[in-house]
Amino acid sequence: MPILQPILNLVELLHQKGLRDVVVSPGSRSAPLTIAVARHPGLRVRVVPDERAAGFTALGMAQQTQTPVALICTSGSAVYNLSPAVVEAYFQQVPLILLTADRPHEWLHQQDGQTIDQAGLFGTHVKRSYDLPADYSHADARWFIERMINEAYDLSRGGPAGPVHVNVPLREPFYPKSDEPFRSERGRVIEQLPVTPQLPAETWHRLLADWERAERKLILVGQTTYLPELQQVLTQISRELNVPVVGEIISNLGRNDLFISQSDTILGQPDEEELENLRPDLLITMGNSFLTRNLKTYFRRYPAVQHWHIQPYGDRLIDSFQSLTTRIPVEPLYFFQTLFADLDYQHFREGVEDDDQEADYLTAWQAAEQAARRVVAQSLRESPFTDWVATQAVLEALPTGSHLHLANSMPVRYANMCGLEASQAVRVWANRGTSGIDGCLSTAVGAALCTDAIVTVLIGDVAFFYDRNALWQNELPPNLRIVLLNNASGHIFRIIDGSSQQPELETYFETPHHLTAERTCADFGVAYQQVADAGTLATALGAFFAASTMPKLLEITTDKYVNAEAFRAYKLRL
DSSP states (O other), X not given: OOTTHHHHHHHHHHXXXXXXXXXXXXXXTTHHHHHHHHTOTTOEEEEOSSHHHHHHHHHHHHHHHSXXXXXXXXXXXXXXXXXXXXXXXXXXXXXXXXXXXXXXXXXXXSSOTTOOOOTTTTGGGSSOEEEOOSOOOSHXXXXXXXXXXXXXXXXXHSSSOOEEEEEEEXXXXXXXXXXXXXXXXXXXXXXXXXXXXXXXXXXXXXXXXHHHHOSSEEEEEOSOOOOHHHHHHHHHHHHHHOOOEEEOGGGTOOBOSSSBOOHHHHTTOOOHHHHHHTOOSEEEEXXXXXXXXXXXXXXXXXXXXXXXXXXXXXXXXXXXXXXXXEEEOSOHHHHHHHHHHHHHHHHHHHTOOOOHHHHHHHHHHHHHHHHHHHHHHHHHHTXXXXXXXXXXXXXXXXXXXXXXXXXXXXXXXXXXHHOOBGGGOOEEEOOTTTOOSTTHHHHXXXXXXXXXXXXXXXXXXXXXXXTGGGGOSSSOOTTEEEEEEEOSSOTHHHHSHHHHTSTTIIIIIIOOOOOXXXXXXXXXXOEEEEEXXXXXXXXXXXXXXXXXXXXXXXXXXXXXXXXXXXXXXXXXXX
């Protein structure tokens, strides 16, 4: 048996299980893995030299395809550089398979290079860690590898999806000889059958009875992927059952004549009586994390009598608002479609009239929504040119059916205050698993590699320059559009009440700079344009999303002091 045969077989088995995309960061110890995937005709292999950027590129690809993407890197500190992407994937529930090369364990603590304790390195931030044997001579070792690869792939994509770590100790030689056979052998695929949880009839009866007893019901949607069927059934529930449906921009619900999209502005007001009037008796939540502090603070201060959270997978209770009474372990789409069908039939059979209190409650939320939209519109209309004004213009210009990646810090918050119309059918993505600024650009690059649609990333200057190695890749996708809000600082700290009042603000929090993206774009072959006012921005957006043979970056320069003053003016209107 050729010395590298089990590695070839490992890669072939991953392909048989469904793996199609691999991101490689070059290294010597990982050469057997790299050669195995590079020579496999069924795999698309991407080379990204920076492991941190590689991790987030793979994350963006897996978000887009909703299937596992493999990462390969060499031993030592290279493995640790995957960590930011790994923790984001874990909390965002994105499937990754981490294939990390390692030295045989007997060389640990022997002053050998690139040797660290890699087994279990990612701790509780992966679904499981596996450590392969360094020697394959016994048949049991090959059986173990085969069984482990079947398990690891299924585990990465099973609910909830997430990263899985496979540590691969490798002995020299790493490279096959020219006369050495290099053919993979098909492995044994162990099929994992899917399971779809459902609620028994008696449970439905109890939930429906609780629903009917609650006079003021509210559905709150956290971060979810774009799902038109979910939009449809929630629209039906809101329209026909008089239930407010609240979703931030990362909920992917979009804005229509029913949904509540301005919750940050609505719940940021100081009117205690109005806030009390919006409190639900029954709160139903779904999805991953929520974005704004105002929303989270409100539902903690004004808890519902009953709080149902729809959480199909996982063994941890998600009690974000400290009010949870019932966890419902099914898929949200199944739950709401069944709920609406049962209530619609029940009301038809019993001739139930619309409840005035339920209608009044929906009307109260919709009135608050309209008032909030007026506040936002007035703030934008009376504002000088700011990041927020620019964000509104960019969102209005997005192509229908395109993808929008929102970087953390202020870009995702400005976009949330603006909102997107449901009719635009824009798919919204954001790394809100851990909400870090690292990797936002790399994630968008990965997404653009896996779709022909335009992928736009709205990103601040600190996040962009922190992650510009995202562009250190061959053949960047031409459908990538980068909108860079450059106010020469991390100006969120000038907006936050605490940090903005401190004498250390500028030096120790904002980290001011004089960088632009022009040279970065020249280095990496990205079309560059800079604007500094509303007129030139409108002109630039007219051609920015047109088809191109190369990615494009639009740098929007603003004044951080003007940004902060405009935001203060908005808050005074609440």
